Amino acid sequence: MAQPSRTLFIISDRTGITLENLVRTLMTQFDSYCCERMVLPFLDTPAKIDAALREIDAAAVEDGARPVVFSSLVDEGLRTRLKQANAQVFDIFDTYLPQLSQAIGVPHSGHIGLSHGIGDVGEYDRRVSAVNFALNFDDGSRFKGLGDADLILVGVSRCGKTPTCLYLAMQYAVMAANFPLTEDDFMFGRLPEPLRGHGERLFGLTISPDRLHRIREERRPGSDYASLAQCRREVSAAEGLFRSNAIPYLDSTAVSIEELSIEIMQRIGVERHY
Amino acid sequence: MAQPSRTLFIISDRTGITLENLVRTLMTQFDSYCCERMVLPFLDTPAKIDAALREIDAAAVEDGARPVVFSSLVDEGLRTRLKQANAQVFDIFDTYLPQLSQAIGVPHSGHIGLSHGIGDVGEYDRRVSAVNFALNFDDGSRFKGLGDADLILVGVSRCGKTPTCLYLAMQYAVMAANFPLTEDDFMFGRLPEPLRGHGERLFGLTISPDRLHRIREERRPGSDYASLAQCRREVSAAEGLFRSNAIPYLDSTAVSIEELSIEIMQRIGVERHY
Numbered sequence: 001m002a003q004p005s006r007t008l009f010i011i012s013d014r015t016g017i018t019l020e021n022l023v024r025t026l027m028t029q030f031d032s033y034c035c036e037r038m039v040l041p042f043l044d045t046p047a048k049i050d051a052a053l054r055e056i057d058a059a060a061v062e063d064g065a066r067p068v069v070f071s072s073l074v075d076e077g078l079r080t081r082l083k084q085a086n087a088q089v090f091d092i093f094d095t096y097l098p099q100l101s102q103a104i105g106v107p108h109s110g111h112i113g114l115s116h117g118i119g120d121v122g123e124y125d126r127r128v129s130a131v132n133f134a135l136n137f138d139d140g141s142r143f144k145g146l147g148d149a150d151l152i153l154v155g156v157s158r159c160g161k162t163p164t165c166l167y168l169a170m171q172y173a174v175m176a177a178n179f180p181l182t183e184d185d186f187m188f189g190r191l192p193e194p195l196r197g198h199g200e201r202l203f204g205l206t207i208s209p210d211r212l213h214r215i216r217e218e219r220r221p222g223s224d225y226a227s228l229a230q231c232r233r234e235v236s237a238a239e240g241l242f243r244s245n246a247i248p249y250l251d252s253t254a255v256s257i258e259e260l261s262i263e264i265m266q267r268i269g270v271e272r273h274y
Numbered sequence: 275m276a277q278p279s280r281t282l283f284i285i286s287d288r289t290g291i292t293l294e295n296l297v298r299t300l301m302t303q304f305d306s307y308c309c310e311r312m313v314l315p316f317l318d319t320p321a322k323i324d325a326a327l328r329e330i331d332a333a334a335v336e337d338g339a340r341p342v343v344f345s346s347l348v349d350e351g352l353r354t355r356l357k358q359a360n361a362q363v364f365d366i367f368d369t370y371l372p373q374l375s376q377a378i379g380v381p382h383s384g385h386i387g388l389s390h391g392i393g394d395v396g397e398y399d400r401r402v403s404a405v406n407f408a409l410n411f412d413d414g415s416r417f418k419g420l421g422d423a424d425l426i427l428v429g430v431s432r433c434g435k436t437p438t439c440l441y442l443a444m445q446y447a448v449m450a451a452n453f454p455l456t457e458d459d460f461m462f463g464r465l466p467e468p469l470r471g472h473g474e475r476l477f478g479l480t481i482s483p484d485r486l487h488r489i490r491e492e493r494r495p496g497s498d499y500a501s502l503a504q505c506r507r508e509v510s511a512a513e514g515l516f517r518s519n520a521i522p523y524l525d526s527t528a529v530s531i532e533e534l535s536i537e538i539m540q541r542i543g544v545e546r547h548y
Contacts, residue, residue, distance in 0.1 A: 006378065015536040017445075018295040025292045025346065026370050029382035041536050068377050072299065088377040095369060096300050103342050103362040104280065108303035124530060131437045135409075163405045166440055170531070171291075256398060257444070262289040262315050 006065035008035035011052055011082065012072045013044040019072045019092065035068070043073070049081045056085040123173070130169035130176070137165070137178040149177035150270050152198055154242075155205035156181050156234040157225075158215045160252040160260070164205070167257045172272040174265065186237035191245050203264050204242040204249030209235045211253050280339035282309035285326055285356065286346045287318040293346045293366065309342070317347070323355045330359045397447070404443035404450070411439070411452040423451035424544050426472055428516075429479035430455050430508040431499075432489045434526035434534070438479070441531045446546040448539065460511035465519050477538050478516040478523030483509045485527050 008027075010020050016039050027035070038059070040052050059067050067087040073079045079091050097108045136145060146152060151168075153161040157180050165176035185192045195202060209231040216226035224230055242249040248267055252260055265272065282301075284294050290313050301309070312333070314326050333341045341361040347353045353365050371382045410419060420426055425442075427435040431454050439450035459466045469476060483505040490500035498504055516523040522541055526534055539546065 015532050017532055017536065018292075018299045021292040022296055022366065026366070026374060029348070029367065029371055030375070030378065030380050031383050033378060033380045035378070041540060066377070068374070074303070088373075090370065090373070092296065092300070093303065096364065097303055099362075099364070100300060100342070101304070103340070104304065104307060104309070106304050106307045109305050128434075128437055128531075131440065135436065160402075162409065163402055163444070166405065167444060170437070170441060170444065257402075258289050258291055262291065266315060 004063060004065040006035055006063045007056075007059040007067045008037050009052070009056055009059075009067055009069040009087070010037065010039045010071075011043055011069060012041050013074055013078065014041065014072070016041040016072070019070055022092070023070050043078070044075075046078065046081060049073075049078050053082070053085050056087050060086045126173040127170060130173045131166060133175045134162070134165040134169045134178065146177055146179070146194060146198060148175060149198075149201060150175045151201050151203055151264065151268060152177045152179055152195065153205055153264075154179045154181060154195065154202055154238075154247065155207070155249075156212070156231075156238050158212060158219065159205045159207040159238075160257070161205055163257050164252075164260050164264070167261050168265070171261070172265070174270055174272065181234070181238050181241065183234075186234070186241070189241065189244065191241065199245075199247075201268065202245075202247045203268055204238065204247045205260070206235060206239050206242070206249055206251050208251070208253040278337060278339040280309055280337045281330075281333040281341040282311050283326070283330055283333075283341055283343040283361070284311065284313045284345075285317055285343060286315050287348055287352065288316065288346070290315040290346070293344055296366070297344050317352070318349075320352065320355060323347075323352050327356070327359050330361050334360045400447040401444060404447045405440060407449045408436070408439040408443045408452065420451050420453070420468060420472060422449060423472075423475060424449045425475050425477055425538065425542060426451045426453055426469065427477055427479055427538075428453045428455060428469065428512075428521065429481075429523075430486070430505075430512050432486060432493065433479045433481040433509075433512075434531070435479055437531050438526075438534050438538070441535050442539070445535070446539070448544055448546065455508070455512050455515065457508075460508070460515070463515065463518065465515065473519075473521075475542065476519075476521045477542055478512065478521045479534070480509060480513050480516070480523055480525050482525070482527040 008023065010016050010023055012019050020039055043049055043052055056067050056069060069082065069085060069087045069089045071079070071082055071089060071091045072093060073082060073091060074093060079094060083089055101108050133145070151174065153165055153176060155161050161178040161180070165178050168174040168176040179195060209228060212231040212235060213226060213228045216231065220226050239249070250260060250263060282297065284290050284297055286293050294313055317323055317326055330341050330343060343356070343359060343361045343363045345353070345356055345363060345365045346367060347356060347365060348367060353368060357363055375382050407419070425448065427439055427450060429435050435452045435454070439452050442448040442450040453469060483502060486505040486509060487500060487502045490505065494500050524534060524537060
């Protein structure tokens with residue numbers, strides 16, 4: 001029997017980012033079922049919780065079905081208040097803190113969560129510095145900073161190097177540089193000069209020629225650069241270069257930036273700074 | 275009584291990103307207590323779980339304290355296997371799926387989670403396109419695409435526009451453009467010409483002159499550009515421009531990229547595409 005559509009609320013005293021990702025993960029297990037998601041961040045006062053309660057009640061009436069509420073509210077008073085909602089409420093602190101506290105033998109503090117706040121300023125600045133570091137390499141002209149990189153992503157133009165470097169920087173404060181392989185680099189079949197001596201920090205990205213062709217067509221329609229023949233040639237040459245130089249590599253075609261990032265860090269043993 | 279240090283394992287069949295963020299949020303509630311965190315991603319076979327069990331057991335012996343394990347394993351067989359660990363195990367699927375299933379009246383599927391996988395290719399491509407869109411504005415020279423932007427961040431050089439645009443793009447596929455304010459823009463006190471007609475999509479960023487000075491000093495030490503006097507002048511002029519043109523703005527000084535992003539989307543009502 002088909003279930004009525006109902007609204008899924010995500011309620012947090014901070015950004016709600018962690019909670020939204022948790023809910024997204026959980027909902028992958030109900031693949032045929034689709035809820036409307038309402039994210040309500042920064043609810044840190046009783047008045048704001050009360051406004052949320054009104055929204056939840058209105059959704060219950062409109063949907064003709066009890067909403068589901070996921071919350072992350074550090075303040076116990078706010079949590080208690082939210083439980084008056086005409087909804088099934090799951091709060092991650094209620095769920096985990098008592099058992100976690102018992103497991104580690106330490107009481108929990110009740111301070112508001114800072115996992116997506118600025119928290120430790122030094123740590124935060126490292127993330128922003130890493131983003132700027134990644135951006136410096138985006139035009140492929142700043143090879144002199146390669147020595148400062150935690151890792152160097154190597155691959156043909158538009159294979160996904162830059163978004164991956166930016167993700168590594170933003171999430172883990174990893175200094176990731178980006179080295180685009182061009183025709184010139186393939187002529188001699190040797191590792192391009194600026195990459196020599198960085199062996200253990202090099203990681204290759206490859207991509208299916210079909211997908212590369214589609215991506216480049218969007219950028220420069222009808223160009224030689226975007227032609228399938230050119231994409232095939234470059235991808236084949238890049239993979240040859242990776243193999244002959246024992247550079248580990250991954251195919252980005254059907255893999256997300258997040259998956260690539262985590263797997264790259266694991267494979268070459270990069271330390272997370274965050 | 276001080277508790278012994280113990281190891282906190284994060285075990286996932288995919289990237290473990292969601293889980294790591296959840297654990298980071300929970301651990302903010304035990305601020306004086308510090309665990310060593312071990313992230314073990316992509317554990318999707320019994321053999322890989324067995325290897326993790328050995329690591330967990332070794333940590334228990336070395337620490338002289340039972341590890342705490344957070345896991346997100348979709349496969350019930352793997353979850354059961356992991357429970358043999360000499361550790362307190364919390365699995366998010368065990369925790370939430372039965373109650374969530376009951377709340378929405380739909381059975382859960384047991385398919386592996388894709389919340390950080392490529393999932394819907396169209397959706398994923400929108401995120402990468404948004405990252406590229408944000409990068410196009412990074413040098414401040416590509417004003418002609420402003421019409422395609424979901425929002426336009428305006429502010430002086432180095433106040434945090436680019437990292438915020440990139441985060442909005444990466445996480446929410448929001449097309450965020452970046453417009454740097456320069457001396458020339460301040461001379462007449464009017465909104466710069468390229469920004470006119472985009473009123474409802476403009477959002478200002480400001481920053482404390484002290485912090486701006488420190489950031490610019492790292493980039494161009496000793497320059498006029500980085501001087502505190504210049505930073506004060508620019509920040510004051512930018513804030514004046516925001517106020518006289520009724521552009522909402524936020525101070526990025528003590529606020530993280532994540533908090534800025536969420537608050538900006540909320541304040542100007544930008545739709546998330548992811």
